[in-house]
Amino acid sequence: MMAEDINTVDFAKALADGTRQKIMAICCCQQLSVNDIVDALDVAQPTVSHHLKILKSAGLVTSERRGKQVIYSLNQARLASSCCQVAEVFAPEYPLEIQE
Amino acid sequence: MMAEDINTVDFAKALADGTRQKIMAICCCQQLSVNDIVDALDVAQPTVSHHLKILKSAGLVTSERRGKQVIYSLNQARLASSCCQVAEVFAPEYPLEIQE
DNA sequence: TTGACAAATCGACAATCATCTATATAATAT
DNA sequence: ATATTATATAGATGATTGTCGATTTGTCAA
Numbered sequence: 366m367m368a369e370d371i372n373t374v375d376f377a378k379a380l381a382d383g384t385r386q387k388i389m390a391i392c393c394c395q396q397l398s399v400n401d402i403v404d405a406l407d408v409a410q411p412t413v414s415h416h417l418k419i420l421k422s423a424g425l426v427t428s429e430r431r432g433k434q435v436i437y438s439l440n441q442a443r444l445a446s447s448c449c450q451v452a453e454v455f456a457p458e459y460p461l462e463i464q465e
Numbered sequence: 466m467m468a469e470d471i472n473t474v475d476f477a478k479a480l481a482d483g484t485r486q487k488i489m490a491i492c493c494c495q496q497l498s499v500n501d502i503v504d505a506l507d508v509a510q511p512t513v514s515h516h517l518k519i520l521k522s523a524g525l526v527t528s529e530r531r532g533k534q535v536i537y538s539l540n541q542a543r544l545a546s547s548c549c550q551v552a553e554v555f556a557p558e559y560p561l562e563i564q565e
Numbered sequence: 566t567t568g569a570c571a572a573a574t575c576g577a578c579a580a581t582c583a584t585c586t587a588t589a590t591a592a593t594a595t
Numbered sequence: 596a597t598a599t600t601a602t603a604t605a606g607a608t609g610a611t612t613g614t615c616g617a618t619t620t621g622t623c624a625a
Contacts, residue, residue, distance in 0.1 A: 373480075377481040381477040382474070386473060389555050398571080408613095411575090414572060414574085415613075418573085430622085445561060448548040448556070451544075452544065455489050457541075459546075484584095499602055515603090516583085530592085
């Protein structure tokens with residue numbers, strides 16, 4: 366099971382915003398609609414959609430339409446493997462791996 | 466040996482630039498002066514100094530003056546532990562650890 | 566088909582940021 | 596002291612980006 370390679374710049378850019386990290390944090394262990402996320406944060410709905418698009422392009426969230434809603438969830442596996450890859454590239458003397 | 470906590474937004478922002486990642490890549494396993502880095506990249510010296518300052522603020526590089534030169538090197542340990550911490554926060558189901 | 570709700574897109578605006586040139590500071594050698 | 600080399604800082608500029616309000620698109624129920 367080989368995780369596909371990511372672009373480390375794109376990954377870091379996707380991560381490099383406070384609002385996006387808040388979105389990732391609340392999507393972490395639950396599936397949420399866009400409105401759920403809007404309610405949880407203090408930003409407008411188009412802003413949330415904008416950030417979700419960036420996170421999705423980076424492969425960090427997945428989405429699924431359920432009726433009128435679109436449900437987002439964080440791709441933890443992708444996130445973990447991306448972190449590993451960053452460490453692999455920039456900290457080869459400290460290789461990371463997923464803890465069993 | 467507990468690594469100090471980082472701010473994951475600052476960490477990601479420091480990482481979120483192609484030039485900075487190039488700098489990190491070449492500083493990875495060698496100590497380089499600012500001029501060495503300038504020669505290796507295609508950017509002006511003040512630009513390199515600017516990026517080094519950002520990397521240093523994030524704790525990702527260390528510096529040491531040696532005569533006229535200032536020698537930079539990548540803080541691999543910090544980088545690896547920061548990657549772990551990001552995974553810890555956003556991918557708790559896939560905890561990372563440094564591979565012995 | 567019409568209305569209501571959910572989410573995405575558009576366009577504008579302000580803020581952030583990467584880059585440059587010019588200049589200042591620091592260290593050394595003559 | 597002065598010149599030279601190395602790096603940092605200052606200030607300007609253009610590009611990117613986060614945010615918003617307005618609108619469009621998509622889905623379902625009446």
